[in-house]
Amino acid sequence: MKEEIIIAGFGGQGVLSMGKILAYSGLMEDKEVTWMPSYGPEQRGGTANVTVILSDERISSPILNAYDTAVVLNQQSLDRFESKVKPGGVLIYDSYGIHTPPKRTDIKVYHINAMEATFELKNNKAFNMIVLGALLKVKPIVAVESVLKGLKKTLPERHHNLIPMNEEALHRGVDIMEE
Amino acid sequence: MEEVRLMKGNEALAHAAIRYGADGYFGYPITPQSEVLETLEDEMPWETTGMVVLQAESEVAAINMVYAGAGCGKAVFTSSSSPGVSLMQEGISYIAASELPALIINVMRGGPGLGTIHPSQADYFQACKGGGHGDYHAIVLAPSSVQEMCDFVSLGWDLAFKYRTPAMILADGIVGQMMEKVVLPEQRPRRTEEQIRQQCPWATTGKKGRKQNIITSLELDDDRMEQNNLRFQRTYREIEKNETRCELINTDGCDYLLVAFGSMARICQKVMELAAEKGIKLGLVRPITLWPFPAQQIADAAKGCKGILTVELDAGQMIEDVKLAVNCNVEVKHYGRLGGNVPTPDEVLAALENLFINK
Structure with missing residues (x-):
C-alpha cells in the first residue's frame, strides 16, 4: 500500500499535529512514513499544510504534485488543493466557513462538520482528532488502535490523562462521517 | 532490537551528535535549523555525557569557539543556515589552514542576503568552492533523508579527524524539517583526555612532558607557507581518492x-x-x-x-x-x-x- 495525503487548513487548527499523529500511527504499523510541513511564519494564523506519505515500500519524494487524499479545512486550502487530488481520489472538507464547495465529479467528495462536533463535545481542542477519525472512516489507512498506541508512545506520561478524550474525539469523527 | 524513531532531520542531527560522544556544540538559532539547538537543550547532554551546549552571541563567535575546541582535539560542531554560515566563512578558512577537525552543518535557506526561510541549495558554490579565502576544501556531505542526517554526523566527524580538515553537512530546509523513520546509533562515551592526547598528538592538551603544540593559520615565511599549502593539497588528493561517494x-x-x-x-x-x-x-x-x-x-x-x-x-x-x-x-x-x-x-x-x- 501507498497513501499520499495532504492535510491543509488554518494555522492553529492542528493540521501539523494531525499529520504527525497519522505518521506516528504508520510507524506503529511498521510502515515507511514521511511528514513534510509547510514551515514558517504562515503557521501563525495563515494557512498551514502538511504532506504525509505512508507506504510499505521506500518513499521517494516527500513533496508531491498530486494526492490520493486531501483533507482541507478552509476555503483557501480547498481552492488550492481540489485540483491536486488524483482522479478517483478522496477529498474530505470541513464545511465550516466554506462558501464555494468543491465541483469535481471524478473524485469522491465528503464533507463533515467537525467544528460543530467540537461544540457538542465542548472541546475545541479535539477538532483535529475528529477530522482524523472521519478520515480513517473513509480511508482506513491505519487502525484506530495504532493511533492510540502512537499517542501513548509520543505523549509524555503526564499527558496520558488526555488519551481518553482523544479517543472519544476519534470515535466522534467516525460517527459524523457515517451521518 | 534497534529502536525505530520518527523525527525531523534537524532533531536527528542533535541526537546523533550526542550519541557520537560530542564534546561541544556552539551555535546561534536561525530558521530552518533551530531544532538542532532546541533538541540539544531539551536533551541536556551536559547532565549525561558532559557535552557542552552553548548558544553563542553570534555565528562569528560560534565558529571561533569551534576553532578553539577543535584545537584542543575535542569533537565540536556548529550548525546554522545560509546567512549564518556566511558569517562563519573566515573561521572555516582558519580551521582548514590550522588543519583541525570540525563539523559544520548548513541547513540551507533561500538567499542571497537574509532571503527567505524556505529551502534552497544555493550555497553549493560556497560550500564546495571555498566560501572562505585561500586554497582549501571542506569535505561536503549531502544528506537526502533523516537517516542520513543522523549517519553523516558520525561520518563527518570520522572523516574530519582522519584528515584533520573541516567537514560540512550541506542539508536544506526540506531535509531539516521533514520527519522520517530513523535508527539512532548506540551512545558512545566521550573520549577521555588520555585518548585525545593519544589520537590527537597535535592538539593543545597541555605540554607537560612534550614539545609545545602551536595551532595557528599564520606563517609569514612564504616558502614555509607554500609547503603548508602543498601539504593541504596532498591531503585533498588523498580525500578525492578515498572518500568520493555517490x-x-x-x-x-x-x-x-x-x-x-x-x-x-x-x-x-x-x-x-x-x-x-x-x-x-x-x-x-x-x-x-x-x-x-x-x-x-x-x-x-x-x-x-x-x-x-x-x-x-x-x-x-x-x-x-x-x-x-x-x-x-x-x-x-x-x-x-x-x-x-x-x-x-x-x-x-x-x-x-x-x-x-x-x-
Whole structure:
C-alpha cells in the first residue's frame, strides 16, 4: 500500500499535529512514513499544510504534485488543493466557513462538520482528532488502535490523562462521517 | 532490537551528535535549523555525557569557539543556515589552514542576503568552492533523508579527524524539517583526555612532558607557507581518492540522466516513477559527497545517454561540475527553482521533456 495525503487548513487548527499523529500511527504499523510541513511564519494564523506519505515500500519524494487524499479545512486550502487530488481520489472538507464547495465529479467528495462536533463535545481542542477519525472512516489507512498506541508512545506520561478524550474525539469523527 | 524513531532531520542531527560522544556544540538559532539547538537543550547532554551546549552571541563567535575546541582535539560542531554560515566563512578558512577537525552543518535557506526561510541549495558554490579565502576544501556531505542526517554526523566527524580538515553537512530546509523513520546509533562515551592526547598528538592538551603544540593559520615565511599549502593539497588528493561517494539509481541503459543531491534527489526519484509511466528511462546519480565530487561516476553513468539534467534549488551551480565531469561529451542542462520555492515532480519531468525530448 501507498497513501499520499495532504492535510491543509488554518494555522492553529492542528493540521501539523494531525499529520504527525497519522505518521506516528504508520510507524506503529511498521510502515515507511514521511511528514513534510509547510514551515514558517504562515503557521501563525495563515494557512498551514502538511504532506504525509505512508507506504510499505521506500518513499521517494516527500513533496508531491498530486494526492490520493486531501483533507482541507478552509476555503483557501480547498481552492488550492481540489485540483491536486488524483482522479478517483478522496477529498474530505470541513464545511465550516466554506462558501464555494468543491465541483469535481471524478473524485469522491465528503464533507463533515467537525467544528460543530467540537461544540457538542465542548472541546475545541479535539477538532483535529475528529477530522482524523472521519478520515480513517473513509480511508482506513491505519487502525484506530495504532493511533492510540502512537499517542501513548509520543505523549509524555503526564499527558496520558488526555488519551481518553482523544479517543472519544476519534470515535466522534467516525460517527459524523457515517451521518 | 534497534529502536525505530520518527523525527525531523534537524532533531536527528542533535541526537546523533550526542550519541557520537560530542564534546561541544556552539551555535546561534536561525530558521530552518533551530531544532538542532532546541533538541540539544531539551536533551541536556551536559547532565549525561558532559557535552557542552552553548548558544553563542553570534555565528562569528560560534565558529571561533569551534576553532578553539577543535584545537584542543575535542569533537565540536556548529550548525546554522545560509546567512549564518556566511558569517562563519573566515573561521572555516582558519580551521582548514590550522588543519583541525570540525563539523559544520548548513541547513540551507533561500538567499542571497537574509532571503527567505524556505529551502534552497544555493550555497553549493560556497560550500564546495571555498566560501572562505585561500586554497582549501571542506569535505561536503549531502544528506537526502533523516537517516542520513543522523549517519553523516558520525561520518563527518570520522572523516574530519582522519584528515584533520573541516567537514560540512550541506542539508536544506526540506531535509531539516521533514520527519522520517530513523535508527539512532548506540551512545558512545566521550573520549577521555588520555585518548585525545593519544589520537590527537597535535592538539593543545597541555605540554607537560612534550614539545609545545602551536595551532595557528599564520606563517609569514612564504616558502614555509607554500609547503603548508602543498601539504593541504596532498591531503585533498588523498580525500578525492578515498572518500568520493555517490548513489547510482537505474543508471544502466538509461535514456537521460538526472543529477541531483539532497532533497532534490528525493524529488527526482518520484520523477523517475512518473517518467517510467510514460516509457522514458531515467537514471539518477546522487552525489553524497559534493566535495570531493563524483566526477568519474557521473562520466561513467553518462556513457550512452542522450542528455543530462541537473535538478537544483539554485540557478545552476552543480551543473558546472557535471559539465566538467562529462567534458561536454553529453549535453548537460539545468532545471531549478529559486528563492525558497521547490519544484514538484511533474514540473521537473515537464522541464526534462521540454529541454530534451520535445525541443
